[in-house]
Structures are given as C-alpha cells and as structure tokens.
Amino acid sequence: MGVKKHILVIPGDGIGPEVTTWGKAVLDAVGKKFGHEFTYDEALMGHAAIEATGIPLPDETLAKAKASDAILFGAIGHIKYDNDPSAKVRPEQGLLKIRKELGLYANLRPIMLFDELLDASSLKPEILRGTDILFFRELTGDVYFGEKKRSEDRNTASDLMIYHRYEIERIARKAYEAAQARGKRLCSVDKANVLEASRLWREVVQELAKEYPDVETEHMFIDNAAMQLVKNPKKFDVVLTANLFGDILTDEASQIAGSMGMLASASVGDGTGFFEPIHGSAHDITGQDKANPLASILSVALMFEISFGLKEEAKAITSAIDKALKEGYRTGDIADANTNKAKILGTKAMGQKVLE
Amino acid sequence: MGVKKHILVIPGDGIGPEVTTWGKAVLDAVGKKFGHEFTYDEALMGHAAIEATGIPLPDETLAKAKASDAILFGAIGHIKYDNDPSAKVRPEQGLLKIRKELGLYANLRPIMLFDELLDASSLKPEILRGTDILFFRELTGDVYFGEKKRSEDRNTASDLMIYHRYEIERIARKAYEAAQARGKRLCSVDKANVLEASRLWREVVQELAKEYPDVETEHMFIDNAAMQLVKNPKKFDVVLTANLFGDILTDEASQIAGSMGMLASASVGDGTGFFEPIHGSAHDITGQDKANPLASILSVALMFEISFGLKEEAKAITSAIDKALKEGYRTGDIADANTNKAKILGTKAMGQKVLE
Ligand SMILES: CC(C)[C@H](C(=O)O)[C@@H](O)C(=O)O
Ligand SMILES: CC(C)[C@H](C(=O)O)[C@@H](O)C(=O)O
Numbered sequence: 026m027g028v029k030k031h032i033l034v035i036p037g038d039g040i041g042p043e044v045t046t047w048g049k050a051v052l053d054a055v056g057k058k059f060g061h062e063f064t065y066d067e068a069l070m071g072h073a074a075i076e077a078t079g080i081p082l083p084d085e086t087l088a089k090a091k092a093s094d095a096i097l098f099g100a101i102g103h104i105k106y107d108n109d110p111s112a113k114v115r116p117e118q119g120l121l122k123i124r125k126e127l128g129l130y131a132n133l134r135p136i137m138l139f140d141e142l143l144d145a146s147s148l149k150p151e152i153l154r155g156t157d158i159l160f161f162r163e164l165t166g167d168v169y170f171g172e173k174k175r176s177e178d179r180n181t182a183s184d185l186m187i188y189h190r191y192e193i194e195r196i197a198r199k200a201y202e203a204a205q206a207r208g209k210r211l212c213s214v215d216k217a218n219v220l221e222a223s224r225l226w227r228e229v230v231q232e233l234a235k236e237y238p239d240v241e242t243e244h245m246f247i248d249n250a251a252m253q254l255v256k257n258p259k260k261f262d263v264v265l266t267a268n269l270f271g272d273i274l275t276d277e278a279s280q281i282a283g284s285m286g287m288l289a290s291a292s293v294g295d296g297t298g299f300f301e302p303i304h305g306s307a308h309d310i311t312g313q314d315k316a317n318p319l320a321s322i323l324s325v326a327l328m329f330e331i332s333f334g335l336k337e338e339a340k341a342i343t344s345a346i347d348k349a350l351k352e353g354y355r356t357g358d359i360a361d362a363n364t365n366k367a368k369i370l371g372t373k374a375m376g377q378k379v380l381e
Numbered sequence: 382m383g384v385k386k387h388i389l390v391i392p393g394d395g396i397g398p399e400v401t402t403w404g405k406a407v408l409d410a411v412g413k414k415f416g417h418e419f420t421y422d423e424a425l426m427g428h429a430a431i432e433a434t435g436i437p438l439p440d441e442t443l444a445k446a447k448a449s450d451a452i453l454f455g456a457i458g459h460i461k462y463d464n465d466p467s468a469k470v471r472p473e474q475g476l477l478k479i480r481k482e483l484g485l486y487a488n489l490r491p492i493m494l495f496d497e498l499l500d501a502s503s504l505k506p507e508i509l510r511g512t513d514i515l516f517f518r519e520l521t522g523d524v525y526f527g528e529k530k531r532s533e534d535r536n537t538a539s540d541l542m543i544y545h546r547y548e549i550e551r552i553a554r555k556a557y558e559a560a561q562a563r564g565k566r567l568c569s570v571d572k573a574n575v576l577e578a579s580r581l582w583r584e585v586v587q588e589l590a591k592e593y594p595d596v597e598t599e600h601m602f603i604d605n606a607a608m609q610l611v612k613n614p615k616k617f618d619v620v621l622t623a624n625l626f627g628d629i630l631t632d633e634a635s636q637i638a639g640s641m642g643m644l645a646s647a648s649v650g651d652g653t654g655f656f657e658p659i660h661g662s663a664h665d666i667t668g669q670d671k672a673n674p675l676a677s678i679l680s681v682a683l684m685f686e687i688s689f690g691l692k693e694e695a696k697a698i699t700s701a702i703d704k705a706l707k708e709g710y711r712t713g714d715i716a717d718a719n720t721n722k723a724k725i726l727g728t729k730a731m732g733q734k735v736l737e
Contacts, residue, residue, distance in 0.1 A: 182581035187539035225538035276604035
C-alpha cells in the first residue's frame with residue numbers, strides 16, 4: 026500500500042540547492058516505482074533566507090516545517106560570515122534554531138563504507154574494511170545552546186556548556202535501543218576527567234547501562250576517541266556523544282570513511298524528522314556541477330527508513346548507488362588514481378546515473 | 382661551556398615512573414657527554430600524590446617546581462576515578478593546577494615523523510610522508526578552568542567556556558613567532574560559527590595576523606580541522622588552538638603520526654618549563670616493561686631545545702632514537718608485521734639502546 030507524505034525541501038546555501046535537486050528527484054522516482062504519493066513545499070533558511078528576509082529562519086519556514094511529514098535539507102553557511110566574527114546575524118543560527126524548535130535532539134550519523142570506495146580514504150584499506158559505526162550525537166543542548174556572553178569592553182567572551190539529566194537520558198535511550206538492534210556495543214564519549222557536564226553525562230549513561238545488560242557499554246574520553254577512530258575504526262559500533270564532541274568526531278569519521286560527500290544524517294526527536302548531508306555548503310565549488318549528490322540521495326534513503334519506516338525503498342536507493350559505483354562512476358571527490366577519467370561525473374550526470 | 386641546571390622529576394601515575402626513568406637516564410648521559418651538570422629532585426603528583434598525601438598536587442611539589450629550572454613529568458590518571466564520576470578528588474586536578482600555578486599557558490606539541498615508522502600509522506604512507514606539524518595549544522584557559530556548577534538536585538551540570546583577549550593574544554604571538562621560523566603558515570582552529578568564545582578568538586587572531594604579514598593565516602572550524610588532519614596532514618604547518626580543541630586534535634594527530642608513544646610535549650609560559658609525553662598513564666600495561674620510553678626521552682630533547690637553548694644536545698637525542706629505529710628496534714606499540722620479532726624490545730631494553 027502506498028503512503029501519502031508531505032515533504033518540505035530546504036535547499037539552503039552553497040551547493041545545497043544543486044544536491045537537493047537530486048535528492049528530490051530520487052524521492053519522486055521511488056514514489057513512482059513503489060506507488061507512494063509525495064507532495065512538496067520549499068522554504069528558505071541560512072544565508073539564502075537572510076538575503077531574502079533579513080533573518081536566517083523565517084517564521085514561514087518554521088511553520089511549513091512543522092506542517093510537513095519530513096524535511097530534506099541541503100547545506101548552510103557562507104564564507105562572508107566566517108570571516109566576520111562580529112556579525113550578529115549568521116546563517117548557522119537558522120539551523121540551530123530549527124533543531125531546537127522542532128525538538129530534533131538526536132542526530133544519527135551512520136558511517137557506512139561502500140566497498141568500491143575503500144581506496145578513496147586516507148586510511149589503509151585493511152584498517153578500514155568492516156567499519157560500520159552509527160553515531161548518536163545530542164543536538165539541542167551543550168555549549169551550542171548555553172548562554173553566550175560578551176563583556177562590555179568586548180575583551181571577554183563565554184559560552185555555557187550545560188546539560189540536564191533528561192537531555193542525556195533521552196538520547197542515550199535511543200542509542201541503546203539502536204545498539205540492541207545492531208552490534209550490541211555502545212561507546213559513550215565524554216571528558217569526565219575534566220568537565221562537570223561530562224561527569225553528569227557519564228553518571229546518567231552508567232545508570233542506563235544497567236537497564237540494557239545485553240549491550241556492552243564503554244566510556245571513552247574525547248581525546249582518546251579522536252585517536253581510536255583513526256587507529257581502529259572497526260572497534261566502534263554505536264557511539265554516543267554530546268553535541269560539540271559529536272560535531273568533531275563525526276566529521277573526522279566521515280573523512281575516515283572516504284568522503285564527506287557520501288554521508289547523510291538524520292535528526293529526529295519530538296516531531297518531524299530532518300534529513301541532510303553531513304557536508305557543508307562548499308562555496309568553492311558552488312554552481313560548478315562538481316558537488317557529489319550522493320549524500321543528499323542517501324539522506325532520502327534515511328528518510329524512507331527512519332521517518333516512513335519503508336526499508337525496502339531505502340534499500341532500493343542504496344543499491345542504485347552501489348550499482349553506479351560498481352560500474353566505476355565517481356564524482357571528483359571520490360575519484361582516485363585508478364578511476365577511469367571518462368567515468369568521473371558531475372553532479373547532474375551522477376544524479377541521473379542513480380535515477381536510471 | 383657546560384650549564385648547571387636543577388631539574389624536578391615528577392614520575393606521576395601508571396607507566397609514568399618506568400618511562401621517566403629513561404628520560405632521566407638520557408639527561409644524565411647527555412650531561413656527561415656535553416659537560417653539563419644536572420641536579421635532581423623528585424616529587425609526587427596525581428594518583429600517587431593522593432595515595433600519599435590525600436591531595437593531587439601537594440604544596441611541596443609546587444614549591445619544588447617553582448624552584449627548578451625545568452620539570453620532567455611522566456603521566457597522570459587512574460581508572461579508579463574514571464569510573465567514578467562523582468569523585469571529588471581526582472588525579473587530573475594536580476596536572477591542571479600545576480599548569481595554572483606555573484602559568485604554563487602554551488603547550489607545544491610537535492608531530493614529527495620518523496621515516497622508519499611511516500608504516501606504523503593507519504594512514505597510507507603517501508598521505509603521511511612529509512607531515513610536520515607544530516601545535517600550539519592554549520593550556521590555562523577555556524572550559525577547563527571556567528566555573529563548574531552542579532545543581533542541588535544534581536540533575537544539571539555546567540562548565541563555563543571562557544576566554545579573555547590577553548590569553549588568546551599571548552599564545553597566538555608564540556605561535557606566530559614559531560611560524561615565522563618554520564613554514565610561515567598558521568592555521569587557527571575555532572568554532573566561530575557557533576561559539577562566542579571562538580568569535581573572540583578569531584577576532585584576536587585576525588588582528589595579530591596583520592602584525593605578521595610574512596605568515597599566511599588560515600581560520601578553520603574544529604570539525605573541519607578534525608577532518609582535514611586525516612585527509613591531508615601535510616597541509617598543516619603551525620596549528621593554533623584553544624585548550625579543549627587542542628586536546629582533541631593533538632591526540633588525533635599523534636595517532637596519525639603512528640604512535641602516541643613517540644610524541645612529546647612542552648608546556649611553557651611565565652616561568653619554569655614543563656616537559657611530558659603526550660601519552661597517558663596506560664594502567665593496562667603498567668609495570669610490565671612494555672611502555673615505550675621514547676616519548677619521555679623526546680621530552681628531554683624538547684627540554685634541551687626550549688628551556689636550555691641547547692640545540693646540539695637535542696639533536697644528539699633525536700639522532701640516537703633515529704639510529705635505534707634504523708637498526709630495526711621497536712617497542713610493541715610501534716612494531717608492525719615487518720618487524721623482526723627479535724628486535725621488539727621492552728621499556729628497559731629500548732631505553733638502553735638509545736643510551737648506547
Ligand atoms: C553548521 C554548524 C552549525 C553545524 C554544527 O556544528 O552543528 C554543522 O557543522 C553540523 O555538524 O551540522
Ligand atoms: C589528563 C588530562 C587532564 C589532560 C588534558 O585534557 O589536558 C591530557 O589529556 C592532556 O592532553 O594533557
């Protein structure tokens with residue numbers, strides 16, 4: 026039986042629009058094939074929204090987001106603000122606000138490896154082979170949302186790193202449930218030897234661990250985790266982290282997996298799910314038909330699996346990507362010395378290949 | 382002309398004492414060879430100090446530290462406290478306090494590669510070859526030293542991430558000066574798209590950049606830096622970071638370089654310099670003659686170079702290590718499939734090899 030879903034597309038900044046086009050095209054194609062009906066709306070966020078309305082997350086976008094069954098997002102950020110630390114209005118505020126407003130407290134980042142891309146990583150294939158990690162990054166707390174202050178003379182600046190028990194508990198539960206359905210190992214990352222917020226984090230996870238005796242729990246300091254991820258990525262199954270540590274570790278892990286351009290993420294919580302590539306807005310290649318659309322397409326696969334519970338459809342998408350890779354097709358970011366030059370595709374051609 | 386120096390040895394916890402023995406032996410040997418006179422004192426810190434006196438940094442240790450010309454430290458930490466997030470007294474407090482009391486605001490972590498160890502890294506040799514990074518990690522500010530709070534019901538915990546302009550400026554100057562004497566490139570790492578403390582950080586570095594026009598300055602977000610370090614470590618020369626980000630990135634970088642067991646660090650600032658391996662206390666191998674003493678020995682090389690300005694002596698030490706490695710000798714952590722089993726040495730034998 027086909028489902029009916031209303032999807033909000035937020036293309037965002039930089040390469041966001043070009044890659045999101047292909048995510049949407051794949052949504053349509055899968056809808057047609059499996060008999061689902063998708064309706065769409067589009068909205069602004071980030072730099073694009075600031076240009077048009079003066080603010081990074083217009084009320085209209087938020088209203089549309091709340092009214093949709095799932096959100097497909099592109100990317101955020103603009104170099105203009107990066108170089109101007111005193112800018113009051115910034116694209117990223119839009120993303121942070123929508124996460125908070127929609128209660129998207131759990132950010133799932135699966136690190137999957139396509140066999141064909143083993144050689145695209147800077148890690149040795151024997152270190153990499155078999156890596157399969159699912160990150161649970163807390164997304165609406167931590168130093169991201171704690172009070173920010175600047176002294177009147179502007180010479181002192183601070184951000185409050187803060188966690189409440191319930192925030193840790195709800196994400197930890199999600200991570201434990203996922204671990205039960207996977208490799209039954211959970212690694213919780215913190216800096217409990219220095220930070221009070223981390224000590225609370227560890228306490229809560231230690232308590233919950235008792236409720237999930239079938240899952241093996243490990244606690245690791247963030248510095249050690251950043252190291253172990255390079256040393257032996259295979260040893261991780263589910264990794265549970267706070268917002269800031271998760272930001273750092275998942276980017277590191279994405280590179281380990283070969284390319285940022287291949288990784289998608291799902292943010293879920295109280296309401297509508299939010300799906301986006303891990304990569305950023307990449308202004309250096311914007312509009313040049315160079316961006317890798319596969320992360321956006323994989324975001325759609327995650328949407329099918331997580332928001333709609335449609336596993337077969339998700340599988341069809343990853344298989345199509347697998348097939349294109351097996352046939353030797355690559356975008357520039359995942360090409361290596363052995364790639365047949367004629368098979369290096371632009372954004373459009375790669376999107377088209379997967380559609381076929 | 383020989384120098385006279387008084388050195389405080391703080392063996393610390395875990396493998397600290399076994400590796401520090403060899404750092405000290407090398408100090409003695411170099412002193413004899415080059416005609417310097419070293420006198421020593423020893424003191425407690427960390428778990429060892431808690432066991433003996435109840436506190437992680439006894440006043441006596443601090444007084445001895447202030448009275449010395451340089452400090453050679455081993456390692457800190459104990460698994461007992463790691464698993465007890467509610468412990469009030471913790472070994473790490475000793476290390477944090479001595480950093481603060483001695484004004485050790487600049488932590489220098491050179492990532493050097495010994496050609497012989499290229500294969501010990503999980504990164505492909507072609508990615509790694511030519512990597513030479515010098516980290517400047519701020520060491521007495523940030524969320525490490527900001528106010529810590531726990532609510533009365535114990536359900537909320539926080540740490541203040543805070544920076545003052547002068548703290549950023551003094552470490553940035555040191556980093557710029559080092560960059561001028563090296564590859565003339567400086568990468569400053571922050572999270573200015575989210576954090577106010579990072580925005581101040583970026584402002585200050587942008588201002589200073591104008592005073593060092595011969596150095597090429599780049600600003601990078603921490604998530605991107607964690608990724609670029611895996612993708613292309615060669616692109617970095619001097620990396621400047623806040624305390625927490627530096628903790629994470631330097632551990633990650635140490636693994637990229639092959640082994641934690643090979644990396645030393647120097648903490649300097651207002652007074653006496655403090656030299657220690659990057660590795661931790663490694664309780665799992667303590668007392669088994671398995672620890673790699675080379676990081677402690679390299680800490681001594683840094684001491685000669687940085688605190689005493691004796692470059693030739695520093696060179697003699699790294700050459701001795703190079704020679705042992707060229708002859709095929711390895712400790713377990715840096716051995717690989719190609720290592721002749723008979724040349725895998727314990728702590729003592731490796732220390733002895735370098736002494737010879
Ligand atoms: C753009 C930025 C605010 C964001 C974050 O730090 O959360 C991004 O890096 C991410 O990981 O989604
Ligand atoms: C032991 C710990 C407090 C310390 C730190 O985080 O600074 C260590 O990891 C280091 O890097 O020296």
